[in-house]
Amino acid sequence: MAIVSSSDDVRVVEHAGQLSLTAPAASGVLSPIRRWVRGFMHDRGGSPEAIDDVELAASELATNVIRHTASPSISLRLGRAGDAWVLDVADAEGVPPLDGISPPPLSDPTGRGLIVVTSIMDEVRVVELAGGIVVRCVRREPSGVAEGVGDAAINAPSTFGVDRSG
Amino acid sequence: MPDDPVRLSVTRNGPRSFELIGELDAHSSLPLDELLAPESATQHITLDMAKVEFMDSSGLRMLLELRTRATEAGTQLVLRAPSRQVARVLQVSGLDDVFQVVPTQ
Numbered sequence: 001m002a003i004v005s006s007s008d009d010v011r012v013v014e015h016a017g018q019l020s021l022t023a024p025a026a027s028g029v030l031s032p033i034r035r036w037v038r039g040f041m042h043d044r045g046g047s048p049e050a051i052d053d054v055e056l057a058a059s060e061l062a063t064n065v066i067r068h069t070a071s072p073s074i075s076l077r078l079g080r081a082g083d084a085w086v087l088d089v090a091d092a093e094g095v096p097p098l099d100g101i102s103p104p105p106l107s108d109p110t111g112r113g114l115i116v117v118t119s120i121m122d123e124v125r126v127v128e129l130a131g132g133i134v135v136r137c138v139r140r141e142p143s144g145v146a147e148g149v150g151d152a153a154i155n156a157p158s159t160f161g162v163d164r165s166g
Numbered sequence: 167m168p169d170d171p172v173r174l175s176v177t178r179n180g181p182r183s184f185e186l187i188g189e190l191d192a193h194s195s196l197p198l199d200e201l202l203a204p205e206s207a208t209q210h211i212t213l214d215m216a217k218v219e220f221m222d223s224s225g226l227r228m229l230l231e232l233r234t235r236a237t238e239a240g241t242q243l244v245l246r247a248p249s250r251q252v253a254r255v256l257q258v259s260g261l262d263d264v265f266q267v268v269p270t271q
Contacts, residue, residue: 052254056222057221111225113222120254
């Protein structure tokens with residue numbers, strides 16, 4: 001496992017076709033995180049639409065970690081399994097259940113991030129682990145666009161490291 | 167982060183008309199007081215959004231706050247020429263009918 005970069009406070013590891021990012025839970029890392037996500041997907045043949053969607057979902061979910069959890073860090077993992085991009089973002093304490101989610105009233109300017117994510121992703125699940133909570137999103141490429149990456153099968157979420165050490 | 171680059175610039179290009187360039191996320195802040203300053207009789211505050219390369223719901227939150235304050239001040243917020251990224255977030259949030267949006271001039 002090689003550290004690709006540790007600039008911008010973002011620790012970046014690419015291993016077995018997966019991109020892993022760890023960053024302090026601060027808004028200054030959002031733009032670098034988005035750039036890494038875009039670059040990773042672009043290099044692996046992601047369609048412009050899928051790249052835009054996963055970039056937006058990563059930004060929303062990382063922002064949720066910053067705003068709504070006490071976690072000192074954000075952990076994000078992105079990989080490709082066949083025609084699907086799989087994005088895991090931890091830690092996400094305080095995320096409401098996905099069933100019954102509804103838009104807040106106009107007078108409430110907050111709370112739209114998860115609505116955006118569930119609108120643009122094909123699947124969104126909240127996975128509870130011993131060490132925290134992972135939001136897992138799947139965005140499928142249109143058929144014919146995907147280039148299957150054999151070694152990009154996503155491990156079970158239980159192998160996802162949640163860094164609470166700060 | 168050290169040497170944090172400016173990721174959002176707000177430039178005045180007319181009476182109560184401003185151009186936004188860059189990214190609108192949780193790290194950005196809109197100068198609401200400056201945007202709302204009643205310096206002309208113009209009834210609209212216009213934001214040119216063509217060069218906003220990224221916006222998420224945190225950016226949308228700022229636009230909603232600006233819209234609310236503009237309404238309270240008796241003016242109307244107009245979003246001009248939203249980029250694809252801006253238009254998409256407005257659409258998936260169901261707020262594309264809430265904001266007054268005008269196409270490219």
